[in-house]
Structure formats: structure tokens, C-alpha cells
Amino acid sequence: MRVVIAGGHGKIAIELTRLLDERGDLVRSLIRNPDHAEEVRHAGATEAIVCDLEEEHEDRVAEAVGEADVVVFAAGAGPGSGPERKETMDYGGVVKLLAAAEHNHIPRFAVISSMGADSAHEGEETFDVYLRAKGRADDAVRASGLDYLIVKPGGLTDDPPAGTVTAGESVERGQIPRADVAAVLATLLRDGARARTIEVVGGTTPIEGLAERLGG
Numbered sequence: 001m002r003v004v005i006a007g008g009h010g011k012i013a014i015e016l017t018r019l020l021d022e023r024g025d026l027v028r029s030l031i032r033n034p035d036h037a038e039e040v041r042h043a044g045a046t047e048a049i050v051c052d053l054e055e056e057h058e059d060r061v062a063e064a065v066g067e068a069d070v071v072v073f074a075a076g077a078g079p080g081s082g083p084e085r086k087e088t089m090d091y092g093g094v095v096k097l098l099a100a101a102e103h104n105h106i107p108r109f110a111v112i113s114s115m116g117a118d119s120a121h122e123g124e125e126t127f128d129v130y131l132r133a134k135g136r137a138d139d140a141v142r143a144s145g146l147d148y149l150i151v152k153p154g155g156l157t158d159d160p161p162a163g164t165v166t167a168g169e170s171v172e173r174g175q176i177p178r179a180d181v182a183a184v185l186a187t188l189l190r191d192g193a194r195a196r197t198i199e200v201v202g203g204t205t206p207i208e209g210l211a212e213r214l215g216g
């Protein structure tokens with residue numbers, strides 16, 4: 001499988017790159033800082049392409065994405081950013097990447113969203129703006145007509161992977177190691193769970209075989 005990961009130097013993205021490379025998938029990693037190329041290649045990316053999703057024009061993003069079987073949005077404006085970048089990155093970045101996938105006739109699109117992401121979420125704090133931006137991005141992905149996978153994790157930790165989670169359409173709030181989110185994505189991309197949105201937190205269900213447990 002040829003996988004493009006945008007936000008390729010992100011923590012989940014690096015774990016996902018390792019997992020995909022280990023099983024023989026090809027990863028094209030989109031990074032915004034050329035100094036990160038060596039690190040993503042070391043994690044297993046076959047290609048590292050510099051592409052800032054907020055700065056670059058759509059045509060250039062499509063060129064950076066190239067050919068692939070699936071595009072994964074693993075980027076994010078990050079906790080230090082204000083409301084403006086929730087709009088330009090957490091919403092706008094997804095929309096731009098989605099347009100690139102459509103332009104390049106890539107059939108699948110996966111996005112790391114967030115528990116609580118909701119286009120109708122109310123409030124004006126930065127975190128409210130973030131949840132709304134993520135929710136609007138999810139809506140755009142669902143409306144795209146592409147085969148999609150939207151993974152909405154709870155609070156992320158850097159704990160070692162448990163290999164087990166609680167996942168479903170709606171689950172109780174909780175935390176989850178980033179490495180387990182990466183493993184969930186890797187498993188569902190391989191096992192072909194199609195057109196689905198899932199919430200995921202730490203739990204006791206093995207990640208291996210998750211697609212089947214979720215209903216194929």
C-alpha cells in the first residue's frame with residue numbers, strides 16, 4: 001500500500017510510519033521543516049517531501065501528495081496555537097489535503113480528528129474553536145465521497161503502547177497512548193474498514209483484528 005502522511009513529523013505520524021514500513025507499505029511523508037527529513041526517513045518513510053499545508057497553494061499540495069492508495073492527515077496546529085491556526089491548519093489543512101486527494105484520484109482519506117470534535121460545538125475559548133474546526137473538517141471528509149476513516153482519539157499520552165483500546169462509534173472519555181492511535185490507524189487501513197468514524201481511548205480490546213470486531 002502507498003500511504004501519504006501529512007504532518008509526517010508528528011508524534012503519531014512517526015509511530016504510524018514505523019508500523020507501515022515494518023509491514024512493507026510505502027510511506028511518503030509530508031513535512032514542513034526540511035530538517036525533519038532524516039528523522040522521518042529513519043522512521044521508515046521512503047520519501048520526505050517538504051509541504052506546508054497552510055502556506056502552499058492547492059496545486060503544490062497535490063504535487064507533493066502525488067500518487068497513493070490512501071492519504072492520512074496526521075498534522076495539527078498544536079497546543080500552543082491560537083484560534084486563527086485552528087482555522088488555517090486544523091480545518092483548512094484538511095480541506096486542502098482532501099482537495100489534493102480528490103484531484104489526484106486517490107480513493108481513501110484518513111484523518112486523526114479528536115473526541116469532542118463537532119461542527120456545532122459552542123464556545124469561544126481556543127479549545128472550543130479547535131473542536132469546531134476539527135468537526136467541520138470531519139464533515140468535509142464525510143461529504144467528499146472518498147472512502148474515509150476518521151479516528152477520534154481521547155487525550156493523547158506518550159505512554160508505551162498497550163496494544164489494546166476501547167473503540168466504537170461513541171465511547172466514554174479517556175486517554176490513549178499515541179502509539180496505540182497509530183496502531184489503530186495501521187490496522188484499520190490494512191483491514192479495509194470503510195467509510196467510518198470511530199472514537200478511541202485506552203481499553204482492553206486487542207487492536208489486532210479491530211476491523212472485524214467493529215463490523216468489517
Ligand SMILES: NC(=O)c1ccc[n+]([C@@H]2O[C@H](COP(=O)([O-])OP(=O)(O)OC[C@H]3O[C@@H](n4cnc5c(N)ncnc54)[C@H](OP(=O)(O)O)[C@@H]3O)[C@@H](O)[C@H]2O)c1
Binds near residue numbers: 012154
Ligand atoms: N493532544 C491531544 O490530546 C489530542 C487529542 C485528540 C486528537 N489530537 C489530534 O491528534 C493529531 C496528531 O497529534 P500528535 O500529537 O501526533 O501531533 P504533533 O506531534 O503535534 O504533530 C503535528 C504535526 O503537524 C505538523 N504541522 C503543523 N503545522 C503544519 C503545516 N502548516 N503544514 C504541515 N504540517 C504542519 C507539525 O510539524 P512540525 O513537526 O514541523 O511542527 C507536526 O509534525 C492532531 O491532529 C491533534 O489535533 C490531539
